[in-house]
Amino acid sequence: PFELVARRSGKTVTVAPGQSMAEALHSVGVRITLSCEQGVCGTCACDVIEGEPEHRDAYFTDEEKAANDQVLVCCSRARSARLVLDL
Ligand code: FES
Numbered sequence: 001p002f003e004l005v006a007r008r009s010g011k012t013v014t015v016a017p018g019q020s021m022a023e024a025l026h027s028v029g030v031r032i033t034l035s036c037e038q039g040v041c042g043t044c045a046c047d048v049i050e051g052e053p054e055h056r057d058a059y060f061t062d063e064e065k066a067a068n069d070q071v072l073v074c075c076s077r078a079r080s081a082r083l084v085l086d087l
Pocket of ligand 1: 033034035036037039040041043044057059072073074075
């Protein structure tokens with residue numbers, strides 16, 4: 001599990017194993033527009049303010065993944081204990 005913060009919304013939620021960040025966000029009322037839910041379309045991209053994402057998508061290039069400034073919340077997770085998103 002890791003802690004996910006939606007900074008602009010002022011919400012913090014714990015993302016359980018087996019739960020996506022998008023599901024965890026929805027559970028606290030932060031709505032994300034999803035499409036493929038498999039990390040291929042890029043619809044759910046969010047800006048990362050703090051923390052290190054664990055990219056599990058097939059959408060970003062290796063360079064974009066290494067930059068760690070965006071994450072796809074339908075499928076990716078966090079390497080750090082806490083991930084802060086601009087949401
Ligand atoms: Fe398609 Fe997340 S919904 S990449």
